[in-house]
Amino acid sequence: MEQKWEMLSSSNEDREKIWSRSRTFAGDVWFRFRHKPTALAGLVLIAVLMAFAFFGPLFTKYDYAEQNLTVVNIPPRMTVYDAPDGNGYLTITQNLKLLRVDQDGRLGEQLSRVRDDDARSMTIFDCGGTEVGLYYGKTPYKVCNPDKLTVYHHRTIWNRSYLLGTDALGRDILTRLMYGTRVSLMVAFVAAFVNMIVGIVYGGISGYVGGMTDQIMMRIVDVISTIPLTLYVILIMVIMGSGLQSIIVALGSVYWVDMARVVRGQVLSLKNQEFVVAARTIGSSTRTILFQHLIPNAMGSILVTVTMLIPSAIFMEAFLGFLGIGLQPPLASLGTMCNDATENLRTSPYQLFIPALVIVLIMFGFNFVGDGLRDALDPKLKK
Amino acid sequence: MDSSTRIQHLLEVSNLTKYFDAGRGRKVHAVEHVSFAVDEGMTFGLVGESGCGKSSCARTIIRIYEPTEGTILFEGKDVSHLSQRILQPLRRDMQMIFQDPYASLNARMTVRDIIAEPLLAHHVVKKREEANEIVFRMLERVGLTREHANRYAHEFSGGQRQRVGIARALVLQPKLVICDEPISALDVSIQAQVVNLLREYQDESGIAYLFIAHDLSMVRYVSDAVGVMYLGELVETAETDELYRNPLHPYTRGLLNSIPVANPKLARQRNQSGIEGDIPSPIDPPAGCRFHTRCPYAKPICAEETPLLKNQGNGHLCACHLYD
Numbered sequence: 109m110e111q112k113w114e115m116l117s118s119s120n121e122d123r124e125k126i127w128s129r130s131r132t133f134a135g136d137v138w139f140r141f142r143h144k145p146t147a148l149a150g151l152v153l154i155a156v157l158m159a160f161a162f163f164g165p166l167f168t169k170y171d172y173a174e175q176n177l178t179v180v181n182i183p184p185r186m187t188v189y190d191a192p193d194g195n196g197y198l199t200i201t202q203n204l205k206l207l208r209v210d211q212d213g214r215l216g217e218q219l220s221r222v223r224d225d226d227a228r229s230m231t232i233f234d235c236g237g238t239e240v241g242l243y244y245g246k247t248p249y250k251v252c253n254p255d256k257l258t259v260y261h262h263r264t265i266w267n268r269s270y271l272l273g274t275d276a277l278g279r280d281i282l283t284r285l286m287y288g289t290r291v292s293l294m295v296a297f298v299a300a301f302v303n304m305i306v307g308i309v310y311g312g313i314s315g316y317v318g319g320m321t322d323q324i325m326m327r328i329v330d331v332i333s334t335i336p337l338t339l340y341v342i343l344i345m346v347i348m349g350s351g352l353q354s355i356i357v358a359l360g361s362v363y364w365v366d367m368a369r370v371v372r373g374q375v376l377s378l379k380n381q382e383f384v385v386a387a388r389t390i391g392s393s394t395r396t397i398l399f400q401h402l403i404p405n406a407m408g409s410i411l412v413t414v415t416m417l418i419p420s421a422i423f424m425e426a427f428l429g430f431l432g433i434g435l436q437p438p439l440a441s442l443g444t445m446c447n448d449a450t451e452n453l454r455t456s457p458y459q460l461f462i463p464a465l466v467i468v469l470i471m472f473g474f475n476f477v478g479d480g481l482r483d484a485l486d487p488k489l490k491k
Numbered sequence: 492m493d494s495s496t497r498i499q500h501l502l503e504v505s506n507l508t509k510y511f512d513a514g515r516g517r518k519v520h521a522v523e524h525v526s527f528a529v530d531e532g533m534t535f536g537l538v539g540e541s542g543c544g545k546s547s548c549a550r551t552i553i554r555i556y557e558p559t560e561g562t563i564l565f566e567g568k569d570v571s572h573l574s575q576r577i578l579q580p581l582r583r584d585m586q587m588i589f590q591d592p593y594a595s596l597n598a599r600m601t602v603r604d605i606i607a608e609p610l611l612a613h614h615v616v617k618k619r620e621e622a623n624e625i626v627f628r629m630l631e632r633v634g635l636t637r638e639h640a641n642r643y644a645h646e647f648s649g650g651q652r653q654r655v656g657i658a659r660a661l662v663l664q665p666k667l668v669i670c671d672e673p674i675s676a677l678d679v680s681i682q683a684q685v686v687n688l689l690r691e692y693q694d695e696s697g698i699a700y701l702f703i704a705h706d707l708s709m710v711r712y713v714s715d716a717v718g719v720m721y722l723g724e725l726v727e728t729a730e731t732d733e734l735y736r737n738p739l740h741p742y743t744r745g746l747l748n749s750i751p752v753a754n755p756k757l758a759r760q761r762n763q764s765g766i767e768g769d770i771p772s773p774i775d776p777p778a779g780c781r782f783h784t785r786c787p788y789a790k791p792i793c794a795e796e797t798p799l800l801k802n803q804g805n806g807h808l809c810a811c812h813l814y815d
């Protein structure tokens with residue numbers, strides 16, 4: 109360019125043009141959200157867990173209620189002994205039987221018992237014509253040659269039939285975990301949704317009407333929030349009986365208190381802002397003011413509260429399940445699975461660890477997402 | 492004067508008073524006994540320092556606040572105590588432009604929806620899509636383009652936002668627009684642009700403005716008549732030329748002296764620079780003349796007796812004991 113300093117002709121179009129790319133508020137929030145690693149990790153975690161819970165059951169050949177008493181309490185990682193007939197391995201079940209396991213780790217049929225040898229604390233089984241002894245005189249129990257009294261070579265391998273093992277009724281833990289996660293997530297989502305609606309309506313009315321109505325409504329909330337929620341939920345459960353519906357009702361009728369407070373606070377601060385005053389001078393209806401001005405502007409805080417509410421609902425559901433007043437068997441939830449596991453905690457700790465781990469992951473996921481959302485919605489952090 | 496021979500003003504405010512509750516039984520005397528009128532196609536300028544009650548006055552007139560006392564006649568109809576429901580259709584003819592172009596636009600709405608909101612509220616159009624043509628025309632009218640319609644308010648500059656606010660106020664073609672310091676939040680270079688836009692629109696449509704500002708310089712340029720407020724009270728009002736040629740009230744003179752003058756010789760000739768001291772609290776305003784704590788001409792009577800607005804000739808009203 110030769111004449112660097114010459115004036116360019118400019119039209120009104122150019123002067124008023126906005127050169128930046130158009131970004132909606134949601135686009136803005138998403139931009140900030142995805143630049144936060146923990147938030148993104150939380151989101152991915154939740155997505156994976158949801159896929160696991162909702163699509164997982166398509167890929168398993170077991171049913172969550174199907175019992176198989178020959179394979180009770182088989183852990184995901186088994187100790188196996190070489191079978192004397194060279195046909196795979198043998199593993200000891202909890203009710204002192206021997207099970208065939210093939211080279212890959214798939215469980216086979218149970219060996220038939222020949223006789224008890226009480227004198228030597230042994231049970232003798234027939235393994236393809238050879239007699240093998242199960243020595244139960246001392247833990248850990250061993251598989252041995254009853255004649256030479258030598259323990260067969262042993263090793264640990266992964267359980268390929270039941271990837272996460274089986275529970276005390278021989279049900280596949282992986283399958284139950286999928287259904288359990290599904291139930292827990294569903295309970296939490298429905299409860300969170302109900303809470304959100306109740307909270308928005310209650311808090312919205314309280315904040316928008318203001319005055320005496322607000323005072324009374326908020327005192328009621330204060331009273332409710334002094335009752336320990338756990339106690340309250342347990343009472344509802346006891347009165348309504350256990351089952352999916354009562355859990356949803358119980359959780360749905362409790363957590364709206366926080367939501368109502370958040371919404372009321374938001375509405376209270378928003379309703380005197382200039383754009384709401386402007387809507388009133390325009391002559392917009394209360395409906396328009398509520399649904400176009402107040403709630404969309406409060407939506408950020410509402411969403412954050414909801415994502416923070418979901419883990420509490422999941423935790424409360426698990427807690428109820430653990431206490432045994434949650435779902436009815438054979439339905440599984442993460443809490444009831446933990447509860448079932450306590451019976452065999454010493455011998456089969458994996459039965460507790462696995463559902464507990466999933467609870468932890470869900471809580472992590474939602475808390476990370478909630479945190480990320482809150483930061484992304486904070487206009488002070490605008491980049 | 493009986494009512495049949497009385498000229499009907501577009502807006503007539505008489506004895507308007509607005510107190511706010513300040514807690515513990517105290518009241519903020521935001522507006523007290525303010526009376527003025529705005530005629531069709533005219534501009535009435537309302538001036539005063541920050542905190543003197545201009546916005547409260549405007550918002551009481553447009554009935555965001557309930558008046559404590561006094562009457563507001565709009566097209567001869569007393570609107571001072573109508574319920575919001577009955578008021579709703581009347582709002583079509585009385586709109587407002589706000590001081591803060593950032594806070595007065597909803598950040599979650601596109602410009603199209605912002606400008607279409609009055610059209611929908613008053614059933615000028617049934618559906619949002621039908622509003623498009625009107626919105627585009629309005630955008631072009633205020634110097635924006637139709638490409639702006641899909642943008643959100645936060646993407647605009649202050650001047651552009653204020654023009655969106657103006658488009659929203661004008662789209663219903665109201666008879667009166669209350670402009671509450673529409674330019675005080677804008678850059679000086681943009682101020683003239685916005686004021687000219689308002690004036691051009693007035694020339695075309697014969698709309699009336701109640702134009703609020705905190706300094707007298709811009710008001711002179713836009714108004715046909717001016718009222719000066721001090722601490723909730725109207726202290727002087729006159730036709731614009733008369734007021735600037737012959738300011739009577741010591742407060743008005745002080746305000747005029749605080750207008751920056753381009754010519755340094757003239758500036759030096761001025762006897763004093765504006766008004767000394769701070770504005771007293773409107774929670775318990777001074778007795779007598781409210782200005783007596785700062786007035787260079789204060790007499791003993793000023794602290795005791797409240798001066799009344801009196802006609803000093805030419806329709807020039809002034810409330811000051813100097814002219815008794």
Ligand SMILES: Nc1ncnc2c1ncn2[C@@H]1O[C@H](COP(=O)(O)OP(=O)(O)OP(=O)(O)O)[C@@H](O)[C@H]1O
Nearest residue numbers: 511519521540541542543544545546547548705773
């Ligand atoms: N809603 C309210 N509640 C209580 N006091 C109020 C309210 N609105 C305004 N006030 C008080 O009334 C007085 C007048 O305020 P107002 O906003 O009308 O002044 P203003 O002349 O518009 O000032 P500015 O030029 O800063 O906009 C102030 O002292 C203010 O604190």
Ligand code: SF4
Nearest residue numbers: 780783786793811812
């Ligand atoms: S009445 Fe007295 S104090 Fe008030 S403005 Fe006039 S001279 Fe000053």
Ligand SMILES: [Mg+2]
Nearest residue numbers: 545546590672
């Ligand atoms: Mg103001």
